[in-house]
Amino acid sequence: MLNQQETVMNKQKRFKIQGPCAYEFDSGNTGSWRIERPQVDFETCVKCGTCATYCPANVITIEKDKEICVDIMWDYCKGCGICANECPKQCITMVEERCGK
Numbered sequence: 001m002l003n004q005q006e007t008v009m010n011k012q013k014r015f016k017i018q019g020p021c022a023y024e025f026d027s028g029n030t031g032s033w034r035i036e037r038p039q040v041d042f043e044t045c046v047k048c049g050t051c052a053t054y055c056p057a058n059v060i061t062i063e064k065d066k067e068i069c070v071d072i073m074w075d076y077c078k079g080c081g082i083c084a085n086e087c088p089k090q091c092i093t094m095v096e097e098r099c100g101k
Contacts (some may be wrong), residue, residue: 020039034079035096040070044091086090 038051047069052060059073060083070092084092 029075034077034097036079036081037074037077037097038079038081038083038092040072041091041093042068042070044089045069046089049085050088050090054082054086056080056082058075069093 004011027055047064047081049062051070052058052062057076057078059076061071062072063069079094079097081094084094
């Protein structure tokens with residue numbers, strides 16, 4: 001039995017990676033796909049950065065020295081709602097996106 005396992009392990013293919021590998025993924029301009037968008041209550045926000053940490057598209061920036069502290073790149077926001085679900089103060093709500101109105 002041991003010989004069979006050794007034979008199988010020796011026959012496995014090994015791949016050598018050549019060239020650069022992506023460690024960070026970039027978002028496509030898909031903001032027009034959004035059905036809902038996050039809306040931030042800036043009076044309740046404590047600028048903790050949890051929303052920016054959990055954003056899968058990496059489109060949220062926290063600016064602690066400004067009154068409007070949460071900056072969202074709307075061209076790339078998918079409207080997934082993860083930021084609203086993860087906010088510890090519940091200051092982000094999802095509102096209906098209204099195009100052209």
